[in-house]
Amino acid sequence: MKVAVVQETGPGERRVALVPEAVAKLRSAGHEVLVQTGAGAGAFMPDESYSEAGASVVRPDQLADAEAVLMVGKPDAGQIGRMRPGQAVFGMLAPLTDPGLARQLAQAGVTAVSLDLIPRTLSRAQPMDALTSQANIAGYKAAVVAAAAFGRFFPLLITAAGTARPAKVLVLGTGVAGLQAIGTARRLGAVVSAYDVRPETKTEVESLGATFIELTSVGSAAGSGGYARALTDAERAAQQAELADHIARHDVVITTAQVPGRRPPQLVTSEALKSMAPGSVLVDMGASALGGNVEGSAPGETVMTDNGVAIIGADNLPSTMAAAASAMYARNISSLLTYMIKDGALAVDLADELVAGVVVTHEGKVVHPALAEPSEPVPPTEPSELAEPDPPTASGADPASGADPASGADSAPGADPEPPAAQ
Numbered sequence: 001m002k003v004a005v006v007q008e009t010g011p012g013e014r015r016v017a018l019v020p021e022a023v024a025k026l027r028s029a030g031h032e033v034l035v036q037t038g039a040g041a042g043a044f045m046p047d048e049s050y051s052e053a054g055a056s057v058v059r060p061d062q063l064a065d066a067e068a069v070l071m072v073g074k075p076d077a078g079q080i081g082r083m084r085p086g087q088a089v090f091g092m093l094a095p096l097t098d099p100g101l102a103r104q105l106a107q108a109g110v111t112a113v114s115l116d117l118i119p120r121t122l123s124r125a126q127p128m129d130a131l132t133s134q135a136n137i138a139g140y141k142a143a144v145v146a147a148a149a150f151g152r153f154f155p156l157l158i159t160a161a162g163t164a165r166p167a168k169v170l171v172l173g174t175g176v177a178g179l180q181a182i183g184t185a186r187r188l189g190a191v192v193s194a195y196d197v198r199p200e201t202k203t204e205v206e207s208l209g210a211t212f213i214e215l216t217s218v219g220s221a222a223g224s225g226g227y228a229r230a231l232t233d234a235e236r237a238a239q240q241a242e243l244a245d246h247i248a249r250h251d252v253v254i255t256t257a258q259v260p261g262r263r264p265p266q267l268v269t270s271e272a273l274k275s276m277a278p279g280s281v282l283v284d285m286g287a288s289a290l291g292g293n294v295e296g297s298a299p300g301e302t303v304m305t306d307n308g309v310a311i312i313g314a315d316n317l318p319s320t321m322a323a324a325a326s327a328m329y330a331r332n333i334s335s336l337l338t339y340m341i342k343d344g345a346l347a348v349d350l351a352d353e354l355v356a357g358v359v360v361t362h363e364g365k366v367v368h369p370a371l372a373e374p375s376e377p378v379p380p381t382e383p384s385e386l387a388e389p390d391p392p393t394a395s396g397a398d399p400a401s402g403a404d405p406a407s408g409a410d411s412a413p414g415a416d417p418e419p420p421a422a423q
């Protein structure tokens with residue numbers, strides 16, 4: 001089979017879907033690989049490294065030859081325009097928050113496969129779980145960014161010039177990214193505490209040498225599929241108030257809380273920020289245009305409060321470690337691709353739970369159960385639909401289906417452009 005790797009066009013995106021090592025593996029499995037010139041440049045992987053691995057380095061207009069186009073993010077309008085009916089595109093397409101893109105790909109007759117929809121609990125899907133691989137990188141980098149911005153030491157340091165006490169780090173949200181942030185902050189020598197609204201994470205937190213904080217005002221908010229549900233307004237207010245005391249006692253706070261399909265929950269209020277000592281640092285991995293885990297955070301920006309607290313809005317942390325992130329992503333996407341190849345061609349077997357979980361469009365239709373499913377091939381898409389996505393609809397595959405939809409807490413139906421968990 002012939003597969004192609006495009007150059008990413010997302011803002012600031014440095015990752016690439018296949019690294020040369022992954023190209024060599026696909027070549028030895030008998031596949032042909034086309035790589036758009038410059039595709040690996042952001043991850044410091046020059047065209048020659050791809051040629052040496054057996055790829056053909058080509059211009060963008062030559063990618064239409066391929067049966068499958070591999071990418072990290074979503075295709076832009078120009079890339080969709082160069083795709084041909086019957087071609088497949090693999091990427092983290094975030095279709096639940098951008099159903100307009102799904103309609104456009106269906107209209108183009110493209111089979112769209114979204115890695116961010118992988119049914120993560122299937123054991124055969126583990127090597128394909130790009131959300132996990134990228135969240136691990138983001139969690140690691142968040143701790144490193146926090147340490148770099150903090151004007152004191154993370155470890156206990158005893159020197160002739162004095163003794164430095166270890167930094168007190170608080171991690172809020174202990175999913176994949178949070179646990180990696182805890183492990184990294186611990187390895188840097190910090191004293192780490194952590195909190196999650198799913199109390200079952202306590203054992204994992206403690207196994208990393210951190211202290212789990214239990215709030216008395218909020219009970220478990222475990223939703224379905226291992227995810228959290230959105231809190232009610234009353235629960236959220238109680239959580240914010242009780243967390244404020246803990247936040248005040250820490251030097252560094254790293255927030256990673258997400259609820260799939262919802263705006264990130266706000267955990268740190270401006271009142272809590274006022275109680276922090278000057279020089280404290282927060283890294284908000286939930287930072288988004290509509291607000292994040294920390295009040296006042298902005299993606300890609302560092303905001304300094306009046307009392308000297310730095311709020312760093314994380315923005316695509318995996319892209320800042322493009323070489324490592326691409327290597328892991330390449331293994332994820334190669335595993336999914338080869339899983340779906342049967343007898344040398346891409347086989348879209350929607351009877352397979354894994355395949356049905358990731359295929360968004362096929363044969364001119366949006367086929368994913370979590371998106372509207374027209375019985376006929378979709379009508380032409382208005383360009384404006386891409387800018388203003390519809391809300392995610394039904395939810396057979398929505399991991400947040402255990403959420404309390406009546407609460408409205410932290411929800412931004414129809415207006416939340418953030419993917420459920422990226423990062």
Ligand code: NAD
Pocket residue numbers: 120121122126129131132135172173174175176177178195196197198201225226227228229231256257258259260265267420421
């Ligand atoms: P996520 O990115 O959706 O959320 C990050 C964390 O934020 C979660 O732990 C969540 O409980 C927490 N959170 C949400 N709202 C909160 C609030 N108001 N206050 C405090 N914390 C809040 O999560 P994730 O990292 O994608 O992981 C979600 C789950 O999926 C975990 O249980 C993880 O173990 C599981 N998982 C399973 C597999 C597998 O089975 N192979 C793979 C990956 C992840």
